[in-house]
Amino acid sequence: MSEPVAPEGRGRVRAGWWVAVGSLVAVLVAVAVVLLGRGDGAPAGSSPTEPGAGATPTVAGAQAAEPPEGEEAAGSDDDDAADDAADDAAAGSAGSAGVDAAPTTTVGIDAVAQLADAVTARVSSWEAVDGEAVQPGEKAGPALRVTLEVANGTAAPLDLRGAVVNLSYGPERTPATALSQPGGSPLPHAVEPGTTADGAFVFAVPADARGDVHLELDVRAVGPVVVFAGSAQR
Template sequence: MSGTDERGGTAVQDRPAPAAPSSRRRLLLALAGVVLVALVAVFVLVRGDGDGPNGSPAATGSSTPATATEPSLGADEPGAQATPPAEDPQPAVDELPPSQAAVPLDRPAAAGDGVTATVASVEAIDGVGQGRGNVSGPALRVTVTITNGTDDDLDLGGVAVDLTHGTDAVPASPLDDPSQAPFSGALEPGETAEGVYVFSVPPDDRGTVTVSVGHRAGAPFMVFTGSAG
């Protein structure tokens, strides 16, 4: 409306008051505020559960701690009993078969399975060594006889004759003398064979000599002992 001011001039027409925002606009603004708050909350949660400052996952109070592996008891811990290592199988050791009771040099001996043996003679000779490792010198030549009292042929290739000398039973070294003639071939039942063996033995150590005769693997040795001085 227009009017006249108090100084007689023309009154300025009053401007209409601005219209209040509608209810729909207020509703849109409220919704926008809610969405903004929700986005901020989601961003905060995602940032909190995501990578930490160095790019590694950040630890949270609700995360489950990793299960630690319990150390096994060792020999160094008190009260612990160490598990013994598995024992390696021991290699088989070749053992000499048992020996029969010794008999005098001039007596026969029996193996217990039908085979018997005798020491026919023990002779002192100057042995002649042949081949590498053989040294000529004082020696004893021993003649042994074997009789096959079994029902089967006896393989004489398995016969072993050994000699020791002195009170300490020092093993005598076999000598490849030309006069030696070891057992060989097969011996028929009831038959007797003879073998000759030469051993290096010092003349001053012949007071006690022991001759051992084994006719096959695993059979007891037939043993003869006496003086060859």
């Protein structure tokens, strides 16, 4: 016949049973958390079927494949053709500029030059003067003062705003330095119909170099560039 268990012993047995049950539950919860953290219970070490967070998907066409060694990438031929076309266009423009340049007519130093129908130009006087240094870059010394006259026999004003006058001397056509004094004055902006206009231009020219001068007049608005060539000894 067994002896009866004391109430205190029964309490200890029940407490131990509950502790064991609680520990088992805690282990099961931990296992479940681990499995859920792996993603849908996939076994450790397996690769997910879709890219995970932070993975960079590959977009079709985002990166062109590099051509094999020794071959050029597609489109290089088109770039070369475009460059060649640009070079040809530039060359054509340069050629056109040469074709469209105003012609030059050389006349005697005392001649009347025909610029256009009823438009003429001539040198009305040559004077030896002592050039004065007034503007920056000017140098005083022997000079020539040339007076040019432009006659407009047309029925419309002749624009002279773009007119240019230059002088060179000697066999090497040395450019003469332009001076403003004494007595230099530009051509007016226009020549009215049926009238004449003149301008005085001073150039530094050595006294021993005046036997061969070339005075160039470019009116721009009409006619060719006129060169008055000859001796300006006065």
